[in-house]
Structure formats: C-alpha cells, structure tokens
Amino acid sequence: MHTRFVFVTGGVVSGLGKGVVTASIGKLFQMRGLRVDVIKADPYLNVDPGTLNPIEHGEVFVCEDVWEFEPAPGYKFRIAEIDQDFGTYERFLDVNMHPSNNITSGQVYLSVILKERAGIYLGRTIQVIPQITDEIKSRIRAVAERSKPDVLIVEVGGTVGDIEAMPFLEAIRQFRLEQPPGTTALVHVTLVPYLSSLGQLKTKPTQHSVKELQSMGLQPDVIIGRSDRELPEDVRKKISLYCNVPPEAVYSDPDLENIYKLPLLLEEQGLGRYLGKILGLPRDPIPGKMKEWIGVSEQFSSFKDEVIVAMPGKYTMIQDSYISINEALNHAGASLGVRVKRIYIEGEEFEKNPGKVEEILGKADGILLTPGFGTRGVDGMIYSARFALERRKPFLGICFGAQLMFIAFMRYVVGLKEAHSTEIDPNTRYPVVHLLPEQKEATLKGGTMRLGAHPVKIRKGSMLYEAYGEELVYERFRHRFHINPAFTGLAEERGLVVSSTDPSGRIVNSIEYPQGGWIVGVQFHPEFKSRPGKPSPVYKAFIKAVLEYKKSRKA
Incomplete structure (x- = not known):
C-alpha cells in the first residue's frame, strides 16, 4: 500500500495541544493495524532546538539515534535534540522517532544555501518557491521512503498566518496537488473560546483561521475545535457552514485531565472512521488494539x-x-x-x-x-x-x-x-x-x-x-x-x-x-x-x- 499523508495545522493561538491531537490521530490509525510515522515541521530558524532555552520553547527531547545531517557535500551536523512534541508522539505510539523527522526552517534554509554555494543550483536564482518548498517536500518524501509507513502524519508548528510557517504551508499545497487523489488529508486544529460573560462558545476565531488557510490554497478536510468543554451540535453545524466542511468533519477536543483518553474520545466521535473514508483505509478499529489502549488510559483515572x-x-x-x-x-x-x-x-x-x-x-x-x-x-x-x-x-x-x-x-x-x-x-x-x-x-x-x-x-x-x-x-x-x-x-x-x-x-x-x-x-x-x-x-x-x-x- 502506498503511504497516505495527513497534514495537521493549527490556528488562532499556539499551545493548543496540537501535538497531542497529532499523536491521537496516529493512535487511531494504529488501532486499525496500520504502521504510523510522524514528522514535526518547526518554522524557527534554529537548526535544532538544542540551544533553545526551555523557558522560551519548552523541553528539548532527545532521540535514541544521532543523525548525521549532511545539508550539502562537505558539511555534516549531528542531530539528536528535537522538539518536545516528539516525546508526545513516542509516548502515544510507542515508537522511537528518528531525528530526521524534525524538519526546521533552519535545516531547510541551510541546505538550500549550502547547495547554492556548492554550485548545485548553478545558473538559477534561489527563491522560496521553488527551492525552499522543494527542499521541504523532499524531506517529507525522504522520511516516507526511509520508514515506509502506511500513514505519515506531518504536524506544522505555530499557527496559520505566521510568516515563518508560510513556506511550509505552500509546500503542503504543492504536495497535495502532486499526490494522487485520496492519499492526503488536512486536519486543522483551532481554538473555540468560551466567553463566560456571554455564556457562549465563539466560532469567529475558527472562521478567520480557516479563511487564512483557504487564502493559501488549503481547504481543511477536518476541523478539530479545541475548547475547555465539548462542542455542542449547534456550534459544530455553524463551524461546518462557515468553514466549508461537512458537519461530520467537525470534532471536539475538550480539556481532559487524562490526555491518553483523547484518542478514544475522537474515535467515539467518528474521526478514525471519517479519515479512513477519505484516505481509503480501514474504517473500523481492531477490537483487541482498541481494548489495549482503553486499558492503558484507564490507569490514569483511578488512584488509591x-x-x-x-x-x-x-x-x-x-x-x-x-x-x-x-x-x-x-x-x-x-x-x-x-x-x-x-x-x-x-x-x-x-x-x-x-x-x-x-x-x-x-x-x-x-x-x-x-x-x-x-x-x-x-x-x-x-x-x-x-x-x-x-x-x-x-x-x-x-x-x-x-x-x-x-x-x-x-x-x-x-x-x-x-x-x-x-x-x-x-x-x-x-x-x-x-x-x-x-x-x-x-x-x-x-x-x-x-x-x-x-x-x-x-x-x-x-x-x-x-x-x-x-x-x-x-x-x-x-x-x-x-x-x-x-x-x-x-x-x-x-x-x-x-x-x-x-x-x-x-x-x-x-x-x-x-x-x-x-x-x-x-x-x-x-x-x-x-x-x-x-x-x-x-x-x-x-x-x-x-x-x-x-x-x-x-x-
């Protein structure tokens, strides 16, 4: 089976828990007996997060492997320090992530500039399109070729509208156009705030975020509303109407004391089945695999x-x-x-x-x-x-x-x-x-x-x-x-x-x-x-x- 690609973007504010959503989507596919791998695209210009202050960016996660990153002939860098979201992926999916799965703007621009100095682009003007976007797409395809997963999930860090993220979103637009129909899906995670003074959940931030995404040529297939509570049916229908997705493509991601319950909550709402339909993958989970995760998540619900x-x-x-x-x-x-x-x-x-x-x-x-x-x-x-x-x-x-x-x-x-x-x-x-x-x-x-x-x-x-x-x-x-x-x-x-x-x-x-x-x-x-x-x-x-x-x- 050819690899299917799921892209996960975020809107309105950062820190929504997009990494947990990404890992949960991966777990839904694992419940269906599929092999899953995950990429995190980080728009910052650091080559890796190893020199970042944890107060500014959070934990630096360390891989099992050390990757010899060779952006151009004669240049080598050791990478094992990657974004903290990879810890979430590893904990949910029980797999060891490879350092090359963390694609940063720093790595992408460094690769392109050093290749230009080495004469690889001889005679051509180097631009964001196509050289930077081509480099991003080639990195995604390289991960797919190395690990050969059934599903490769690509999370884009930051939020839609960030200037640093624009080359990644453009690369995704191109990538989806180049892939055969039915082999990619776009999931957009966005904030649906509750205003206590009005007693209402407000969908306008989500509408603006989706419009920003659409202006870049990307239409989400799925919208996941992040809020402090579950989204009622009328709010889902409103998001569906204004954001151009079917009502069954809008899902709720409320605050949970136990984050390991999120895959089960999304499964209960039908997300696994819906993504299976879009991508031509099994729609129903394997009972034994689902039962296994239920057992894991229940450990965090009762304490003596x-x-x-x-x-x-x-x-x-x-x-x-x-x-x-x-x-x-x-x-x-x-x-x-x-x-x-x-x-x-x-x-x-x-x-x-x-x-x-x-x-x-x-x-x-x-x-x-x-x-x-x-x-x-x-x-x-x-x-x-x-x-x-x-x-x-x-x-x-x-x-x-x-x-x-x-x-x-x-x-x-x-x-x-x-x-x-x-x-x-x-x-x-x-x-x-x-x-x-x-x-x-x-x-x-x-x-x-x-x-x-x-x-x-x-x-x-x-x-x-x-x-x-x-x-x-x-x-x-x-x-x-x-x-x-x-x-x-x-x-x-x-x-x-x-x-x-x-x-x-x-x-x-x-x-x-x-x-x-x-x-x-x-x-x-x-x-x-x-x-x-x-x-x-x-x-x-x-x-x-x-x-x-x-x-x-x-x-």
Missing part, C-alpha cells in the same frame, strides 16, 4: 493514594520545560495506583530564603532534582540535595541534578567544602564535576554534546540493578560535564556507590547512597523512554520508595 514530589530547578516557571519528567512520574504513579502531585520551586528561591528549604521540602514525600545548564539557581539546588542526604528523603537526580547531588555529597558528607563543577566555577579547588575529555575540542554549541542512546553497565546489588533487573541497558544522554571519576574513590569510602558506568568504566553514569535511603542520581534521561503502561524502571522505583517513605512517616 497520592504522593508529593518536590522539583527544585531552573525553568519551573513553564511546566513544559519538564514535560517528559512529568509524564514519567505519571506513568510510574499510575502503575502503582498513585497520583503524583508536584511542587515546582526555583533554585533561586532557596538562595534568597534558605528557610524555604525546610518549609517546602519538609512537606514533600520525595525530591526530584531536575536537569539544566548554567549557574543560576545552582546553590539552591545543592541545598535541596543536601536536605535529602541529611533527612534520608527519597531523592532522584537527573543529569545536572545528579551532578549537583555529587557536589553536595562531596561537600557535606566527605567534607570538601570547596567542591564544585567546572561548569559553574572553572577554578574550583576540587573539580568533582568536570568536562568530558572529548568535549574539550568542541567549538560549536549545537549538536556537540554526548547525545542519544548509550550503553549503561549496571552494578549488581545496587538499587539501580534492583530497578532494572539487568546488567546492561541503553538510555539516552545529553551532557557535556560529568562526575569526575578521580573523586569517586574518596566518595565510596563514605558510602557512595557508583552504580553504573559506560562499558569501559571511564564514564560514571549513575551514583547512589544506600545509607541515606533511596537516593539515586543518574547522568542519563530515563524519562525519554517512559511510556504509559510501561513506565521507566528508575521512575517506578523512585515513586515506590516515595510511597514507602510516606507510609513510614504516617506510622
């Missing part, structure tokens, strides 16, 4: 207990900075019948008011020290690690959080008061965290970290081994600095355990302190591989320890 996890960090003002961590905590909690409530706290707050450490962390059942880069808020995060070490409170440090835990251990357990990371203090007397040797030659920031999946050799008898039950696993990494092995011997004399390394033993991948209870720091990012129904072993072990700690406090 609740635990509180404090998350000191550097980017807590936007929760999308930690979306994979949040979901990994949800997956782990759901598998144990526990709702995980989170308390976000900026590290700087602890620096300004050290008394808050006791006030906030004392209420929590566990502490998760979050990833990050740079100096801001570091001392407050180190205070958090010290609190866990001294109070024997369940603790999980992720990447930067594990490094800061090691600094706290060296300062307050071993007694090296000046211990620090050379990232924060290049002249520290005790560089207990320092630059990976191979990173010393890196001159560019983008795509030069230790990235992608690497083997993790786990020490038998450790808490990490108890979590995984295996001696060798693969986890995803994203770091330049690491725990300095020159200091681990001194730490081990005081009870610290190096629970995993790389196969050579040269790189410390995790540490733990069994004398302090369940205190673990991992240099990798296990949250990127967590799935609903298949939680990360590390996160599940952490939440289990948190639950036991809570029960012991009550006893």
Whole structure:
C-alpha cells in the first residue's frame, strides 16, 4: 500500500495541544493495524532546538539515534535534540522517532544555501518557491521512503498566518496537488473560546483561521475545535457552514485531565472512521488494539493514594520545560495506583530564603532534582540535595541534578567544602564535576554534546540493578560535564556507590547512597523512554520508595 499523508495545522493561538491531537490521530490509525510515522515541521530558524532555552520553547527531547545531517557535500551536523512534541508522539505510539523527522526552517534554509554555494543550483536564482518548498517536500518524501509507513502524519508548528510557517504551508499545497487523489488529508486544529460573560462558545476565531488557510490554497478536510468543554451540535453545524466542511468533519477536543483518553474520545466521535473514508483505509478499529489502549488510559483515572514530589530547578516557571519528567512520574504513579502531585520551586528561591528549604521540602514525600545548564539557581539546588542526604528523603537526580547531588555529597558528607563543577566555577579547588575529555575540542554549541542512546553497565546489588533487573541497558544522554571519576574513590569510602558506568568504566553514569535511603542520581534521561503502561524502571522505583517513605512517616 502506498503511504497516505495527513497534514495537521493549527490556528488562532499556539499551545493548543496540537501535538497531542497529532499523536491521537496516529493512535487511531494504529488501532486499525496500520504502521504510523510522524514528522514535526518547526518554522524557527534554529537548526535544532538544542540551544533553545526551555523557558522560551519548552523541553528539548532527545532521540535514541544521532543523525548525521549532511545539508550539502562537505558539511555534516549531528542531530539528536528535537522538539518536545516528539516525546508526545513516542509516548502515544510507542515508537522511537528518528531525528530526521524534525524538519526546521533552519535545516531547510541551510541546505538550500549550502547547495547554492556548492554550485548545485548553478545558473538559477534561489527563491522560496521553488527551492525552499522543494527542499521541504523532499524531506517529507525522504522520511516516507526511509520508514515506509502506511500513514505519515506531518504536524506544522505555530499557527496559520505566521510568516515563518508560510513556506511550509505552500509546500503542503504543492504536495497535495502532486499526490494522487485520496492519499492526503488536512486536519486543522483551532481554538473555540468560551466567553463566560456571554455564556457562549465563539466560532469567529475558527472562521478567520480557516479563511487564512483557504487564502493559501488549503481547504481543511477536518476541523478539530479545541475548547475547555465539548462542542455542542449547534456550534459544530455553524463551524461546518462557515468553514466549508461537512458537519461530520467537525470534532471536539475538550480539556481532559487524562490526555491518553483523547484518542478514544475522537474515535467515539467518528474521526478514525471519517479519515479512513477519505484516505481509503480501514474504517473500523481492531477490537483487541482498541481494548489495549482503553486499558492503558484507564490507569490514569483511578488512584488509591497520592504522593508529593518536590522539583527544585531552573525553568519551573513553564511546566513544559519538564514535560517528559512529568509524564514519567505519571506513568510510574499510575502503575502503582498513585497520583503524583508536584511542587515546582526555583533554585533561586532557596538562595534568597534558605528557610524555604525546610518549609517546602519538609512537606514533600520525595525530591526530584531536575536537569539544566548554567549557574543560576545552582546553590539552591545543592541545598535541596543536601536536605535529602541529611533527612534520608527519597531523592532522584537527573543529569545536572545528579551532578549537583555529587557536589553536595562531596561537600557535606566527605567534607570538601570547596567542591564544585567546572561548569559553574572553572577554578574550583576540587573539580568533582568536570568536562568530558572529548568535549574539550568542541567549538560549536549545537549538536556537540554526548547525545542519544548509550550503553549503561549496571552494578549488581545496587538499587539501580534492583530497578532494572539487568546488567546492561541503553538510555539516552545529553551532557557535556560529568562526575569526575578521580573523586569517586574518596566518595565510596563514605558510602557512595557508583552504580553504573559506560562499558569501559571511564564514564560514571549513575551514583547512589544506600545509607541515606533511596537516593539515586543518574547522568542519563530515563524519562525519554517512559511510556504509559510501561513506565521507566528508575521512575517506578523512585515513586515506590516515595510511597514507602510516606507510609513510614504516617506510622
């Protein structure tokens, strides 16, 4: 069967949850036994999101694979850092996304400009049409050729009307014209706001958004109305009339506490059947596959207990900075019948008011020290690690959080008061965290970290081994600095355990302190591989320890 293409665009405002809709559409096709792949087209000019601040753009997701992006002969870039929506795709579809599935304007323009310099377009004037749009279309087709899915879904980031998105929308118009009839569909996700002062849902923003889309030669086949409530029949009919789609092509995407229910809600409304009709694909789901997803989603609807996890960090003002961590905590909690409530706290707050450490962390059942880069808020995060070490409170440090835990251990357990990371203090007397040797030659920031999946050799008898039950696993990494092995011997004399390394033993991948209870720091990012129904072993072990700690406090 030839690949079918579904394009997903957004209107009115960004942040509507278009990524969840895209993943849910993919799940509808999977329920029909079809192979699905997903592309995210991001209009920003960064080559990848690896250098973006999480406060501005949300989490940077890391792939299993590292892609050698070669925009023109003689030029190569490593890409494994991609848009946060890919985490949503992986969690819903349970597949590992390839880095080439994230197409950015930066990659597209870089490719075209470098090809022009190499003489590939010799004699031609380089323009947005056709060179830029041709490059976008060729990237879409390259993904289809590589993974050969039954359905390839292409989500366009941003909103219709953004100047940066226009080349992508034009490329889609051309692509649909070039494809045989019945092999493409366009789904438009748009805001339908509720005005409480009037007690009405307003469709005018959707009408304007669709008109903007139509002005670019694109008529949506399906409109999904995003609102805080379900769209009543009269609102659907109004959208149908003014936006030139049949009434059965308008669907409701209301606020849901459990996002994993969205595919089932859309299936209930008939979206899977309607897209099947448009694309000549199976219209009805396979009962067993649908039942399997119902079982997964129901895990997040009933809980026997609740635990509180404090998350000191550097980017807590936007929760999308930690979306994979949040979901990994949800997956782990759901598998144990526990709702995980989170308390976000900026590290700087602890620096300004050290008394808050006791006030906030004392209420929590566990502490998760979050990833990050740079100096801001570091001392407050180190205070958090010290609190866990001294109070024997369940603790999980992720990447930067594990490094800061090691600094706290060296300062307050071993007694090296000046211990620090050379990232924060290049002249520290005790560089207990320092630059990976191979990173010393890196001159560019983008795509030069230790990235992608690497083997993790786990020490038998450790808490990490108890979590995984295996001696060798693969986890995803994203770091330049690491725990300095020159200091681990001194730490081990005081009870610290190096629970995993790389196969050579040269790189410390995790540490733990069994004398302090369940205190673990991992240099990798296990949250990127967590799935609903298949939680990360590390996160599940952490939440289990948190639950036991809570029960012991009550006893």
